[in-house]
Amino acid sequence: MYRFIRLTTKLILILALLTLIAAGVVYFFLAPKLPDTNTLKETQLQIPLRIFSSEGLLMAEFGEKRRIPVEYNDIPKPLVDAFLAAEDDRFYQHPGVDYQGIIRAVYSLVTTGEKSQGGSTITMQVARNFFLSNEKTYLRKLNEIILALEIEKVLSKEEILSLYLNKIYLGNRAYGVGAAANVYYGKPLDQLSLSEMAMIAGLPKAPSAYNPIANPERATVRRNYVLRRMCEVGFITKADYDEAIKAPVTASYHGPEIKVYAPYVSEMVRTELINKFGEEAYTNGFNVYTTIRAKHQQTANKALQSALLDYDRRHGYRGPITNIALPEDVSDRAALDSILKDYDNIGPLKTAIVIQTSDDDAELYIRNWGYAHLPINAVKWAQKKLSTNSRGPVPKKITDVLKAGDIIRVEQLTSPNWELAELPEAQGALVAVAPYDGAVTALTGGFDFFNNKFNRVTQSRRQPGSGFKPFIYSAALEKGYTAATIINDAPVVFDDPGLENVWRPQNYSGKFFGPTRLREALIHSRNLVSIRLLRDIGADYAVEYAERFGFKPGMMHKNLSLALGSGSAAPWDMARAYSSLANGGYKVEPYIIQRVEDPSGKIVMQASPDTVCETCLMDESHLDDSDFHVAKRIMTPQNNYIMNSLLRDVVKHGTGRKAMSLGRDDLAGKTGTTNDQVDAWFNGFHPELVAIAWVGFDNPHSLGRYETGGRAALPMWIDFMKVALEGMPEAPLQPPVGMVTVRIDPATGLLARPEATDAISETFREEYVPKQMAPLSGQGDSGTSPVIDLF
Numbered sequence: 087m088y089r090f091i092r093l094t095t096k097l098i099l100i101l102a103l104l105t106l107i108a109a110g111v112v113y114f115f116l117a118p119k120l121p122d123t124n125t126l127k128e129t130q131l132q133i134p135l136r137i138f139s140s141e142g143l144l145m146a147e148f149g150e151k152r153r154i155p156v157e158y159n160d161i162p163k164p165l166v167d168a169f170l171a172a173e174d175d176r177f178y179q180h181p182g183v184d185y186q187g188i189i190r191a192v193y194s195l196v197t198t199g200e201k202s203q204g205g206s207t208i209t210m211q212v213a214r215n216f217f218l219s220n221e222k223t224y225l226r227k228l229n230e231i232i233l234a235l236e237i238e239k240v241l242s243k244e245e246i247l248s249l250y251l252n253k254i255y256l257g258n259r260a261y262g263v264g265a266a267a268n269v270y271y272g273k274p275l276d277q278l279s280l281s282e283m284a285m286i287a288g289l290p291k292a293p294s295a296y297n298p299i300a301n302p303e304r305a306t307v308r309r310n311y312v313l314r315r316m317c318e319v320g321f322i323t324k325a326d327y328d329e330a331i332k333a334p335v336t337a338s339y340h341g342p343e344i345k346v347y348a349p350y351v352s353e354m355v356r357t358e359l360i361n362k363f364g365e366e367a368y369t370n371g372f373n374v375y376t377t378i379r380a381k382h383q384q385t386a387n388k389a390l391q392s393a394l395l396d397y398d399r400r401h402g403y404r405g406p407i408t409n410i411a412l413p414e415d416v417s418d419r420a421a422l423d424s425i426l427k428d429y430d431n432i433g434p435l436k437t438a439i440v441i442q443t444s445d446d447d448a449e450l451y452i453r454n455w456g457y458a459h460l461p462i463n464a465v466k467w468a469q470k471k472l473s474t475n476s477r478g479p480v481p482k483k484i485t486d487v488l489k490a491g492d493i494i495r496v497e498q499l500t501s502p503n504w505e506l507a508e509l510p511e512a513q514g515a516l517v518a519v520a521p522y523d524g525a526v527t528a529l530t531g532g533f534d535f536f537n538n539k540f541n542r543v544t545q546s547r548r549q550p551g552s553g554f555k556p557f558i559y560s561a562a563l564e565k566g567y568t569a570a571t572i573i574n575d576a577p578v579v580f581d582d583p584g585l586e587n588v589w590r591p592q593n594y595s596g597k598f599f600g601p602t603r604l605r606e607a608l609i610h611s612r613n614l615v616s617i618r619l620l621r622d623i624g625a626d627y628a629v630e631y632a633e634r635f636g637f638k639p640g641m642m643h644k645n646l647s648l649a650l651g652s653g654s655a656a657p658w659d660m661a662r663a664y665s666s667l668a669n670g671g672y673k674v675e676p677y678i679i680q681r682v683e684d685p686s687g688k689i690v691m692q693a694s695p696d697t698v699c700e701t702c703l704m705d706e707s708h709l710d711d712s713d714f715h716v717a718k719r720i721m722t723p724q725n726n727y728i729m730n731s732l733l734r735d736v737v738k739h740g741t742g743r744k745a746m747s748l749g750r751d752d753l754a755g756k757t758g759t760t761n762d763q764v765d766a767w768f769n770g771f772h773p774e775l776v777a778i779a780w781v782g783f784d785n786p787h788s789l790g791r792y793e794t795g796g797r798a799a800l801p802m803w804i805d806f807m808k809v810a811l812e813g814m815p816e817a818p819l820q821p822p823v824g825m826v827t828v829r830i831d832p833a834t835g836l837l838a839r840p841e842a843t844d845a846i847s848e849t850f851r852e853e854y855v856p857k858q859m860a861p862l863s864g865q866g867d868s869g870t871s872p873v874i875d876l877f
Contacts, residue, residue, distance in 0.1 A: 131155055131252055132261070133371025133685055135359060137352050139378045140527075140680060143345035146352035149368040152342070154264030155685060156275060158248040164280055164321070165263060166247060168287035171315035174208040177247075182209040182238035183231050209234040211290075212250050256286060257293035258339060270298060272340035280326060281333035284312040298337035306335055346380045347387060349535035350543065351526075355679060362691070371685035376678050377525035377693075385809040386516045386528035390779075391433050393802035394510040394533050395497065397781060401790055402471030402478070404508060406492035407437070416441050419451070426453040429493060433534035435507050440492040445483040452496060452504070460484070460496070464505040474790040509533075513784055515542035515657045516802060517676075518777040518810065521665035523697040523717075524674035527775070528806070540784065547641070547654040548782060551795070552611045552741075553758030553769045554632075554651035556667060556729055558620055559608055561631035563725045565623050569605040569732060570835035570848045570856065573615045576600065580646060591617055591650065594759065594794070603835055605848070608732050609740035611757065616649040634673065634720040635663035651758060657778045660769050664778065667729055667754070668771035671721030672698045723822035724851045730754055730819055731849065737770070741796050745770065745804055752817040753807070757795030762788040766798035773817045775810055779803040824852050831860030 134149025170177050176184050184207050206214075213233035237246060256266040266286045267275050278286075288296050288308035298305035310331045317327040355374055359367040407429060413421040422439055429437040431453060438450040438458070448460040465487045470478035481487045487506070488494065497507040510533055518528040531541035540546070559567075576598050580589040593599075593613050607615035620628055625644045632642060642653040655663075658676060665674050674696055682691035696717040721729075733754035736742045741757040755770025766781045766789060781798040782789065789798055821827075829838040829845040837859045838845030850856070 131371070131685075132369040134369070135356065135367050135372050135374070137355050137374045137376060139346045139348075139376060139380045139383065141380055142375065143380050144343060145346045145348045145376070145378065146344065146356070147342040148352075148356055150259065151261045151369070152259045152265040152269060153252070153261040153371075154268060155252050155262065155371070156264040158244050158251075160275065161248075161251060161263065162275055162278070162283065165275065165278065165283040165287065166251070167316055167321035168283045168312055169208070169247075169251065169290075171319050171321055172287045172312045173211070173290060175315070175319045177208050178243060180207060182234035183207060207234060208250050209237055209246050212246055212253070213237055215253050216249070254290050255293055256289040257297045258299065268343075269340055270337040272338075272343070279330075279333065280322065281309065281313075281330040282336070284316070284330065285309045285335070285337065288312045298335050299339055302335045302337070305337075346378065346383050348378055348383045348529070350531035350541050351376060351378055351383070351529050351678060353535070353539065354529075354541070354544070358679065359682070372690070373683045373685075375680045375683070377520075377527060377680050378529070378678070379527045382518055382528035382806075382810050383530075385806050386518065386530045388434075389802045389805035390514045390516045390530050391533055392805060393779070393781065393799070394512055394514050395434075395507060396801065397512050397789070397793070397798055398508060398510040399467045401474060403468035403487065403506070404471050404511075406440075406488070406494045408493050409489070409491045410439070410493060412439070412441065412491050416451070419456070422451045423453065426451075426493070429453070430537070432495070432509055432537045434497055435495040435509060436498070438494055438496050440488050440490055440494060442490050443484050443488055445485060448484045448488050450494075450496065450504070458496075458502065458504050460488075460504060460506060464503075468506055474788060509537075511783065512781055512789060512798075513538070513542055514779070514781045514799075514802065515546065516777065516779050516806060517543045517657050517661050518775060518806065519661045519665055519676050520774065521669035521674065521698070521771065521776050522774075523695045524662070524665060524676045525680075525695070526661075526676050526678045527810075528777075529678070542780065542784075543657045545656070546780075546784070547656050547659075548765045548780065548786070549651055549653065549760040550655045550660060550769075551651040551758035551760040551765055551767060552613075552616075553660060553756050553767045553795070554653065554655075555608060555611065555616050555649070556733060556756055557632045557635060557637070557663065558616055558623075558628055558649055559604065559732065560667075560721065560725055560729050561628045562604070562619050562623050563728055564631065564722075565627075566854060567604060567619070567623075568835070568848075568850050568854050568856075569603065569728055570830050570850070571604050572601045572835045573604065573607065573618050574600060575602045575607065575612050575614045578614060578617065589647075601833070603832065605732055605735060608756075609735050611736075611741050613650055617646050620646055620649040632663075635666050636673070636675075637663065651760065657780050660767070660778045661776055664769050664771055664776045666720055667726065667733065668773055668776050669698045669717075670700065671719055671723060671726035672696075672717035673720045674698065674717050724824055727819065727821055727825060728849065728851075733771075734819065741794070742768065742770065742800060744796060744800050745807075747804060748808055748811070750811070750816065752819070755803070757800065759794040759796075763790060763793045763798075764788055766793055766795045768795050768800040768803045770803055770807070772807070772811055772814070774814060775807070777803055777806055777810070779806070821849060825849050826852050826855050828855060830856065834860045836860040 131153060132151050133153050133155060134147050137146040139145055252262040255261055258269050260266040260269040263286060264275060267273055267278055271278060271282055285298055285305060295301060296305045296308040313327050313330050316322045317324060355376060410425060425439060426437050431437060436452050436455060438452040441449040441451055446462050450458050450460060452458050462484055465481055465484060468487045469480055472478060495507050495509060496504045498504050513532050516530050517526060519526055529543050531543045532538050591613055602612060602615055625648055628648060629639060629642045629644055636659060641655055642648055661676055666672060677693055677695055680693050681689050684690055694713055694715055696715045698717045702716045733756060736756055737745045737753045742755045745753050752772055753770060755768060758767030764782060764786050768779045770777060779799040779802040827847055827849045830836060830848045831838045831842060832844060832846050837856045839860055
């Protein structure tokens with residue numbers, strides 16, 4: 087017996103020695119080939135790209151992995167305990183490898199011939215998640231053990247837990263406990279209940295099988311196991327356990343909580359970040375803070391959609407999307423939802439099925455809503471569309487428009503009131519800019535981004551129409567014209583080599599008004615006056631002058647059609663140009679990205695826009711060393727003042743007078759309507775905010791008779807500015823030095839005679855104040871006509 091014990095002892099010692107030698111050999115050959123665990127100290131987790139408004143409200147999130155990194159001290163202790171109980175209750179006792187667990191796994195393998203899942207510590211999982219693949223081989227297990235031991239040498243237990251809890255995949259694209267709490271419960275970690283924490287801690291073993299959304303029953307079993315383990319190891323009391331296992335499963339999918347809907351802006355930002363940082367922009371955890379103001383953006387979305395729906399209603403109803411056979415049981419919501427799943431809700435429009443109709447009422451089932459009714463008043467607008475300019479009779483009965491089985495779109499006006507609607511064929515764009523530095527406060531490039539991603543603010547170049555006239559007029563002011571200069575509004579015919587055919591331009595009204603002051607001509611957008619003006623100053627000069635405002639030569643035609651806005655410009659270009667009119671005459675460039683921060687808050691990209699500063703010293707050598715860039719002056723203060731005065735009168739008395747419904751005297755702007763009403767614009771501003779509105783078809787054709795800028799685009803602008811300017815004080819127009827206001831004769835533009843009863847006031851630059859007195863009535867003038875008639 088003694089000899090047997092000695093022999094057995096020797097064999098055990100020899101086996102232990104051989105095991106140590108084998109382990110040493112394995113370590114010697116494997117360790118040098120393994121990654122350096124010191125790199126974990128500088129681990130960069132893959133965090134999605136997030137885009138925020140200027141107030142810090144989430145606008146979008148891009149990236150395959152949802153992750154919200156949290157510091158270890160911010161993770162609730164019960165959540166840590168839940169993971170330890172479920173995955174590694176001896177975490178604080180072992181050196182990275184739990185030899186007891188390995189022995190149990192080896193014993194299981196020897197006795198049953200099956201691999202056991204035991205023995206893998208949290209540290210070993212960190213090694214696998216950061217450095218190794220998930221293949222189940224003995225070599226990978228050996229590498230995992232070696233790495234775990236090395237990790238424990240360079241990181242504290244808390245650091246290892248922090249890496250694990252932020253890295254682990256927990257289903258539904260959620261990586262880490264911060265993201266899991268948000269995805270499954272829509273809460274931050276510190277608001278989770280014990281039951282919810284145990285549910286999340288049960289996910290690492292099999293994120294799909296134990297997913298509380300997809301498999302609530304299996305997830306409950308796993309949650310209860312975690313709670314039982316917590317109780318067994320002393321992390322919670324029996325009373326805590328009994329209460330927690332009774333909690334119902336409340337998990338549901340929570341997508342990123344978008345607070346500001348601005349998909350066109352978000353796509354612009356995403357594209358710029360990818361161009362600058364490459365694909366790493368999706369994983370580097372950049373937080374992008376934009377110039378977008380939440381209230382402005384939300385109002386812009388609504389204003390654009392409302393304007394397009396109104397336009398669509400003016401031109402008649404094109405009919406239902408389709409007509410289907412109703413299911414036998416129309417009270418079966420599941421059956422109705424199944425039919426409607428192929429028809430997306432778009433923007434504010436929801437899809438619905440007409441269940442039954444009577445003369446005065448239609449019963450509907452609305453997707454993601456339920457049953458509703460449409461009274462006859464909700465379809466009164468739906469005269470059948472016959473052509474762009476003609477409609478059928480006004481419907482007198484619901485059945486004139488709808489029948490059972492029709493799939494239609496509806497818009498909710500006020501709960502529970504709905505109105506028949508349809509997806510507009512026309513499109514639109516709205517962009518708002520702070521003119522003092524070009525910060526874009528709102529931008530929407532179409533009716534609905536997810537239905538059509540084409541961004542008409544930046545990607546659609548259209549004829550600006552009469553919206554270009556202010557830059558022709560400003561150029562003329564530089565040539566010595568005044569707001570009182572008289573130009574003959576009379577018929578002209580051009581056989582210009584630069585034009586394909588003989589050109590007989592007309593005013594929109596088709597009428598001619600004879601001698602007209604420039605102020606009146608711009609107020610009423612007289613085309614023939616603008617053409618004569620351009621002919622006098624020269625198209626080459628006008629193009630060169632307009633370049634100051636950001637218009638490129640290729641965007642402008644060097645012929646007389648330029649006077650009517652025949653070139654091309656995107657709403658973005660018009661916003662840039664009108665910002666100079668609004669800000670006193672300085673060149674600014676619209677921009678959207680304010681700054682980009684990495685996950686630690688370090689700024690990696692910062693905007694430094696040219697900014698209006700009338701009191702700054704324009705010492706360029708000094709400015710080169712400063713983060714503050716002073717905007718370049720491109721208009722004289724006197725020219726800018728006169729243009730503002732003219733454009734304010736456009737709103738008060740001219741084609742933009744609907745804007746007076748806002749009850750303000752500090753608004754300025756210009757309508758733009760191109761030939762055959764193909765494009766409708768309103769370019770307007772307050773001294774603190776420029777907004778450009780456009781309506782048209784992507785495939786250019788007429789919007790229809792009378793669909794001018796004042797009718798199709800101006801209502802969008804008004805709806806936006808009504809909200810955007812709330813609480814903003816009136817900003818009276820202050821004349822700069824060198825301006826003189828005198829009384830003039832409105833018919834001649836000359837100084838009014840003292841006895842004149844119809845004299846008006848006009849403001850001039852000092853050097854251009856009229857010197858000549860208007861002639862006595864009926865006596866003509868002194869021999870020189872004040873009327874410019876070049877043709």
